[in-house]
């Protein structure tokens with residue numbers, strides 16, 4: 370691992386070369402990290418930048434998954450007032466880069482050797498036309514289940530290993546008067562569950578064929594019907610008030626013991642940790658049963674919008690450098706629930722869920738079982754993603770049978786391309 374001195378020296382050289390030593394200024398950061406756990410992680414970033422003497426102008430746009438944030442961003446850019454740095458996911462980064470509005474982080478990336486430490490799967494999104502346009506702050510994944518351990522113990526339920534065991538456990542919780550599955554009825558949350566369910570039905574091959582390659586036979590075939598059937602089964606274990614609920618309130622139901630399980634990305638762990646809960650003791654984390662070995666990943670990245678003046682560019686380079694430092698990656702990701710976006714970070718400061726996540730990420734990458742999360746913009750561009758959201762949510766709310774939903778998926782995806 371590079372020492373702080375080496376890094377600082379390299380940065381100083383970059384800044385001197387690229388900016389003529391202009392004064393750093395403020396960064397305005399657009400993001401959707403507004404839940405308790407997310408805000409705690411964000412303050413790690415803010416404090417880190419403060420020590421670099423970079424001021425922080427906060428531009429939060431609430432709404433998990435970032436759809437509302439992306440709408441605000443479009444309006445800001447259209448009116449010629451792009452923020453300095455924007456939290457962004459997957460194909461959105463590529464779309465903005467294609468519009469020619471993102472800045473270039475090549476100097477800092479080269480000085481700090483990002484090419485050698487950032488996994489290729491992330492670089493595919495951080496770079497456009499071979500140039501670094503965004504700094505990846507983490508890796509999350511969506512096919513996780515979070516369980517209240519005391520509730521499971523009380524009901525005599527073991528960690529479910531198969532889909533059938535999972536359904537039996539949900540039923541046992543329901544029979545005992547608990548909510549089986551804590552869920553918030555918002556399209557992106559249903560799409561998050563769908564990532565894990567598709568993997569549980571047909572593994573990474575089916576996931577890739579259907580959700581990434583958009584193969585019509587996979588999108589509309591028997592395995593997809595089974596995926597929708599499983600979504601229907603899950604629907605029968607949510608409570609009556611699920612509609613519109615924010616994801617962190619669903620996490621709170623598991624934290625409080627009102628519900629047994631939540632299927633959610635590992636930002637949910639940030640809520641548990643923020644509530645003082647300990648993995649293995651108070652809660653369990655495991656992959657959606659049946660999806661073990663596969664990981665549907667996403668990476669929060671900060672895309673930098675092109676700036677005219679040198680001081681603003683300097684602030685962006687400093688922010689990117691701060692984000693990529695191994696020390697920051699540990700401080701931030703232990704709070705956020707995610708794992709580092711670089712492969713050379715020491716795993717020992719992380720809790721057992723994160724360590725499991727890091728091992729599984731590396732193993733999935735090795736075995737070809739690492740797939741981009743559809744729910745979070747890492748499988749396809751926004752138009753296709755939104756088309757899928759519509760069908761998944763309509764089915765979840767009883768508008769389609771499983772067979773109809775599979776047919777609709779084929780049509781919607783075709784229309785969106």
Ligand code: GAL
Pocket residue numbers: 401402407432433434435458509616636667668669745
């Ligand atoms: C994801 C994002 C995470 C997370 C979540 C809920 O899209 O990547 O960092 O916080 O939304 O807001």
